[in-house]
Amino acid sequence: DAEITQSPRHKITETGRQVTLACHQTWNHNNMFWYRQDLGHGLRLIHYSYGVHDTNKGEVSDGYSVSRSNTEDLPLTLESAASSQTSVYFCASEDRVTGELFFGEGSRLTVL
Amino acid sequence: AQRVTQPEKLLSVFKGAPVELKCNYSYSGSPELFWYVQYSRQRLQLLLRHISRESIKGFTADLNKGETSFHLKKPFAQEEDSAMYYCALNAGTYKYIFGTGTRLKVLA
Numbered sequence: 413d414a415e416i417t418q419s420p421r422h423k424i425t426e427t428g429r430q431v432t433l434a435c436h437q438t439w440n441h442n443n444m445f446w447y448r449q450d451l452g453h454g455l456r457l458i459h460y461s462y463g464v465h466d467t468n469k470g471e472v473s474d475g476y477s478v479s480r481s482n483t484e485d486l487p488l489t490l491e492s493a494a495s496s497q498t499s500v501y502f503c504a505s506e507d508r509v510t511g512e513l514f515f516g517e518g519s520r521l522t523v524l
Numbered sequence: 525a526q527r528v529t530q531p532e533k534l535l536s537v538f539k540g541a542p543v544e545l546k547c548n549y550s551y552s553g554s555p556e557l558f559w560y561v562q563y564s565r566q567r568l569q570l571l572l573r574h575i576s577r578e579s580i581k582g583f584t585a586d587l588n589k590g591e592t593s594f595h596l597k598k599p600f601a602q603e604e605d606s607a608m609y610y611c612a613l614n615a616g617t618y619k620y621i622f623g624t625g626t627r628l629k630v631l632a
Contacts, residue, residue, distance in 0.1 A: 445620070447622070452533070452624060453624060454530075454610060454622050454623055454624035454625045455568075455610060455622035455625075456622075457619065457620070457621075460619065470619075502567075502568065504568075510573075511556055511558070511573060511575075511614055512558075512570045512573070513558075513560070513568075513570070513612075513620060515567045515568040515569070516567065517567045518567065
């Protein structure tokens with residue numbers, strides 16, 4: 413069955429370190445998204461991609477970057493982790509026919 | 525500006541009572557609206573979308589363009605409905621905007 417997976421599921425890091433969260437989907441969806449989930453803020457869009465070599469900033473993109481070298485993967489990189497980036501991160505891909513988003517299981521990141 | 529508002533952070537109801545989770549949106553175009561649900565320890569998943577006009581797990585939601593609302597309703601809540609519910613707007617250009625979510629607790 414097609415799926416979307418994230419890794420690592422849990423990560424503890426220190427301020428200033430670079431962190432990469434992986435996202436891999438096997439639906440061959442062109443559209444992929446990264447969100448962060450925080451209490452009181454719901455889901456906020458970090459970056460999104462419409463296809464290979466396409467990336468776009470969302471509403472909370474500062475301090476984050478993504479790359480899209482193939483259809484399946486959209487890794488999210490925190491160049492220099494900050495405590496404000498402690499959050500749960502969700503990757504999603506979109507079925508453009510139905511408009512449905514398929515989410516990964518989430519990656520819980522703690523920045524100390 | 526495009527916005528989705530869920531005014532209630534927490535909604536507690538007793539089992540068997542009716543449930544209404546409120547969602548209001550702001551969007552100048554023709555909206556595509558969705559409800560997503562996140563059960564404890566599970567990933568977010570689609571509950572229903574307005575264009576399909578379907579009932580899933582007893583839940584329904586009607587798009588009211590006049591009131592710019594897409595409230596989620598269920599006549600008789602069940603304990604297994606306890607979860608986090610997010611209203612979402614597909615604001616075109618492949619961007620989704622989510623509300624802040626409402627945690628529903630169904631009490632025995």
